[in-house]
Amino acid sequence: MISPAATATPIDTDPWRAYPARILRIRPEVPGVRTYELAFKDVAVGVAYQFAAGQFNMLYLPGIGEAAISISSDTVATAALGHTVRAVGNVTDALARLVVGDELLVRGPYGRPWPVAELAGRHVVVVGGGLGLASQRAAIYEFARHRDRYRSVTILHGAKTPADLFYTTEYAAWQAAGIDVRPTVDAPDPNWSGAVGLVTDLLAGLAIEPERSSMLCCGPDPMMNAVARAALGVGIGLADVHVSLERNMACAVRHCGLCQFGPAFVCQDGPVFPYDRIARFLAVPHL
């Protein structure tokens, strides 16, 4: 397990050690997606466990397998660790069959987090495509709690339809904390009064000073490429665009080799990367 500063301090010497956790709550988010709130069974493990916004856990269902899932809850509320999961594969389908009180195993947290503290004094633009917002929610809670440290905080959240927008019940609290929340959809329904179109369309309308702005972006690779292009278009440097990648992973500790992306291990060098460091690799199809 690693500390919020992303310096590894394993509490166990065996990287394959997984800790039993119980499902405290299951919250339906959008169709096919639920948030599982987990608590470690062993109190000492729960107390020792800390994570930073943007890190992920390996959720393990014995006999089924493991999945890397970002932690979507608040970093200061580790008694209930949120994992927002879409049922799209072996492990996540099996997870969808579990109920409150069931047990699974957790190891983590892993990976380079969002540079939340480093963004103090800047305009922060969070760009989340669909479920991408899950990896950013812990950061959003920190921005809300320490809103005065940032010049401005804006969330651009894109989804297919209004029913596919994430965490809509929390928008009021985020807005009350001084965050500008701007959802946009591809296909509006009759009740929709918000923006229609791509998240990139919203960027030009923001009242931000580009040289004092940073972006946190998570979504499908093509969306992140489009956002980086749009950021450049409004004058935000690519070193200030941080993206979170997703790749296949078996170990999360730089041993299995599956998550390689160019010279990077997504599990350890990412999942969060400054866009300028990986742009040339994102440009190559099927890398």
Place this chain on the structure above:
Amino acid sequence: MNRDEIVSGSWWWLEAGDLDRLFGELTRTGHRVVGPQVADGAVVYRDLSGACDLPHGWLDEQDGGSYRLQYDPSAGTFDHVVGPHSLKNFLFPPRETIARFTRTDGSWEQQPTADPGPPLAVIGVRACDLEALRIQDRVFMGGDHVDPAYAARRERLFVVAVNCRRAAATCFCHSMGCGPAVRQSFDLALTEHTTDGRARFACEVGSDQGAAMLRAACELLAACSADEVTTARRMPEDLGRQMHERETIPGAPRPRSLDTEGIRDLLFDNLEHPRWEEVATRCLSCTNCTLVCPTCFCASVTEVADLSGDDVSRERHWQSCFALDHARMHGQSVRNSTASRYRQWLTHKLAGWIDQFGSSGCTGCGRCITWCPVGIDITQEVAAIRQTPAGGAKGALP
């Protein structure tokens, strides 16, 4: 001979019978002794019962997609070079249980995994494979997380290295700067001398562990004189020089070498070079190259449950970047073409590895060339890209 003189850095003559005494002492101290043997038409690593099992007189002729053993009574014990096996097969076994969980009343409990087994002694390890050992050490032990099973085996490993007197056409350790002379990471290193058909070995002691083993194994050993040490050292060094100067002889396999100058940038600047599509027309995506590679470390984990589902083992097994499963996400492979998978293998081995672990992932052992069923040659693929660099998407935005 004063046994106290057998210390790290000293050189001693071992006669043929001394090898058996050494193997006997390794066995007596609980080691599993593994060494090269002829089996299934190749020199492979197997458990040794004695020096008689060693492949005396066997030579391997290697070329792209070709491996043939020939018996030559004048050849020595270790004049073959490398077969399909390497230390990887033992330190990072093809299949291994890395965790086990049992369920009682709906609660899972992690169980200890199996004992790592007896300490391993490997005989006949070449300079290229010692470099591979150092490379895999950095993978499994050099980062924030240490693989406990690898570390347990590695820490108790006993290495009897061998200086090569001969190179196969597929060998290019000289290009990778790690051979053929054995310089580090061994307990004992043998340099074979054949005089009047009689084999004896100049043995360099490389560690305190090696010195202790030799002291306990052998009663009477003659020390190598300074001149004899110079002669022994010169043998692999001369071979290294010869490898640099090898020329293609008509009708014989082409000797390999690899120009590593600026290779990282060369490959990363040519990620969309047409050669990737060209090699894909030959590559079968069979994974052989990654299986015989002594440094390839990719692995997947499979769940193995008993019938009740209450006792589950997690089995780690070798994975390959040539397999569709390697980069599978949401039911599809990110690298869905042979061209993209070959590119991953080559660029990781020779370019990305430098960023990740501070060295090339290639030791020049040539196994990937020999065991490729269609004879694809890593040195030729790099040369082709070097010859016509197309330039990549250097900093261009996607």
